[in-house]
Amino acid sequence: MKHLIDPMDITMEELEDLFRLTEEIIGSEDDFNYVCSNKILATLFYEPSTRTKFSFEAAMLRLGGRVIGFSDPDSSSVMKGESIPDTIRTVGSYVDIIAMRHPKEGSPKYASLYSPVPVINAGDGGHQHPTQTLTDLFTIRQLKGQISNLTIGLCGDLKFGRTVHSLIKSISRYTNIKLILISPHELQIPQYIKMEVLRKNNIPFLEVERLEDVIDELDILYMTRVQKERFFNEEDYIRLKDSYVLNKEKLRLAKEDLAILHPLPRVNEIGYEVDEDPRACYFQQVRYGMYIRMALIIRLLGVM
Ligand code: CP
Numbered sequence: 001m002k003h004l005i006d007p008m009d010i011t012m013e014e015l016e017d018l019f020r021l022t023e024e025i026i027g028s029e030d031d032f033n034y035v036c037s038n039k040i041l042a043t044l045f046y047e048p049s050t051r052t053k054f055s056f057e058a059a060m061l062r063l064g065g066r067v068i069g070f071s072d073p074d075s076s077s078v079m080k081g082e083s084i085p086d087t088i089r090t091v092g093s094y095v096d097i098i099a100m101r102h103p104k105e106g107s108p109k110y111a112s113l114y115s116p117v118p119v120i121n122a123g124d125g126g127h128q129h130p131t132q133t134l135t136d137l138f139t140i141r142q143l144k145g146q147i148s149n150l151t152i153g154l155c156g157d158l159k160f161g162r163t164v165h166s167l168i169k170s171i172s173r174y175t176n177i178k179l180i181l182i183s184p185h186e187l188q189i190p191q192y193i194k195m196e197v198l199r200k201n202n203i204p205f206l207e208v209e210r211l212e213d214v215i216d217e218l219d220i221l222y223m224t225r226v227q228k229e230r231f232f233n234e235e236d237y238i239r240l241k242d243s244y245v246l247n248k249e250k251l252r253l254a255k256e257d258l259a260i261l262h263p264l265p266r267v268n269e270i271g272y273e274v275d276e277d278p279r280a281c282y283f284q285q286v287r288y289g290m291y292i293r294m295a296l297i298i299r300l301l302g303v304m
Contacts, residue, residue, distance in 0.1 A: 003112040003119045004296065007130040007170040014299070019138055021295040021304075022288070029062070032294065035303050036065030040095040043069035044087070045122070046078070046102045047229075051264060051286060052122045052131065056099045059293040068095065085114040092116040097301055099131075103229075118300040126160040126230050132263050133166040134296065135289035140220060142288065143259045143281060148175045151217050155182040155244055156224035156269055158189040160231075163263040164224055168193055172201040179205040180214050184243050186236070187226070211244055215254045221246070223262045223269050247271040251279065261285050 004010065010018070025032050041060040045053050049071070057067045070076050078087060084102075088111045091098060098115060100108045101122040108121035123129040140147050152171070158164050158181055168189070171177055179198070181189050188207060198205050208214055215221065223246055231237040245268055246260070262270060262282040274280050298304050 002300075003108075003115070003121075004130050004300065005109045005112055005119070005121045006128055007133045007166045009130070010134075012173060015134075015137070018134065018292060018295045018299065019141060021298065022138055022292045025291050025294050032063055032298075034064040035298060036060060036063035036301065039063075039065040039097070039301055039303070041065060041067050041069075041297065042091045042095040042098045043067065043071070043122070044073075044091065044098060044100045045069065045071045046073045046100075046107075047123065049101055049122070051289060052099075052101065052129075055286075055290040055293050056120075056122065056131075056297075058290050059297055062290075063294055063297060065096075065297075069099075084111050087111075088115045088119070097297060120296070120300070123162055126162050126165075126227065128166045128169075129162040129263070130166055130170075131293060131296065132163045132289070133170045134292045135285060136163070136167050136222070136261060136263070137170060138292045139261060139281065139285040139288050140259070143284075144219065147171065148177065150176075150219045151178045151180065152220040152222060153180040153182055153211075153214060153218040154189075154222045154224070155211055155246075157187045157226040157240075158183040158224070159187040160227035161224045164189070164222070165193055167222065169197050172197050172203050177203060179203060180217065181205055181207045182209070182211050182214065182244070183207070184209060184240055187240060187243070211246070212250060212253060215250060215258075218254065218258055221254070221258055221260050223260065223266075225265065225267045225269055228267075242268050244269050245271060246274055248273055248277070251277060254279070 092115045099120045099122045105125035105127040112119040226241045258279045
């Protein structure tokens with residue numbers, strides 16, 4: 001594992017190793033306080049972020065490393081027209097590892113071709129978000145004890161939601177998974193994922209428009225926001241943005257041991273009253289996201 005660009009860059013053995021290491025870190029965090037003491041992480045974020053950027057930075061700081069980077073490319077020489085290869089070669093001369101988010105699909109992959117140090121895709125356009133997938137898989141494993149034998153509902157913007165695309169790719173490697181894809185017709189999962197991931201791996205899936213019709217079947221409900229920044233016109237966004245609002249009333253229909261996940265940020269799709277429900281696990285998911293990034297940094301740097 002030199003770079004992490006696509007969730008499939010990690011083998012199942014490497015995934016299990018990351019999960020075990022994450023559990024070790026959670027169990028005895030103090031033992032990991034200095035493992036990256038001479039290492040530097042750069043966070044190059046060409047697109048806004050709260051969780052991914054700060055969790056990477058917090059992860060490196062908790063490992064004893066240091067962090068540099070930008071969250072506004074206009075404050076760097078990108079503003080003067082510097083290319084991705086030149087930026088990466090330069091930053092890669094100063095640091096040991098780079099986490100990069102970019103609005104254009106394929107940019108972290110392109111960067112990795114020129115980078116002297118490991119590049120982690122921290123989200124590229126509507127394409128992939130592999131470290132969110134690590135977070136999601138680890139959360140499911142902690143909550144359910146396994147990632148197999150589950151009915152998982154993915155609800156919201158399945159067209160532009162990169163976390164959904166990455167999660168489907170990765171989860172297709174587990175056994176006895178059934179997916180229920182809940183979205184408005186216009187925001188259905190892209191055809192290439194249906195053909196190249198779901199059908200190719202014989203993953204049973206169902207596409208529906210109403211959450212209420214299927215919520216009682218679900219072990220996991222993965223809510224997502226409608227991705228405003230990927231729409232070509234505002235009218236469509238306004239029409240679709242409140243397609244789903246999870247509230248107490250809808251949850252009455254759900255299983256007692258349902259786990260509600262959300263990559264966040266949330267807009268309107270989960271009412272704040274749901275946060276009090278023991279089935280709401282999205283802030284636990286946020287916390288796990290930092291720990292699994294600690295494990296990922298350790299393994300990519302080969303420091304343990
Ligand atoms: N889940 C996620 O990618 O959140 P941010 O956009 O805040 O990083």
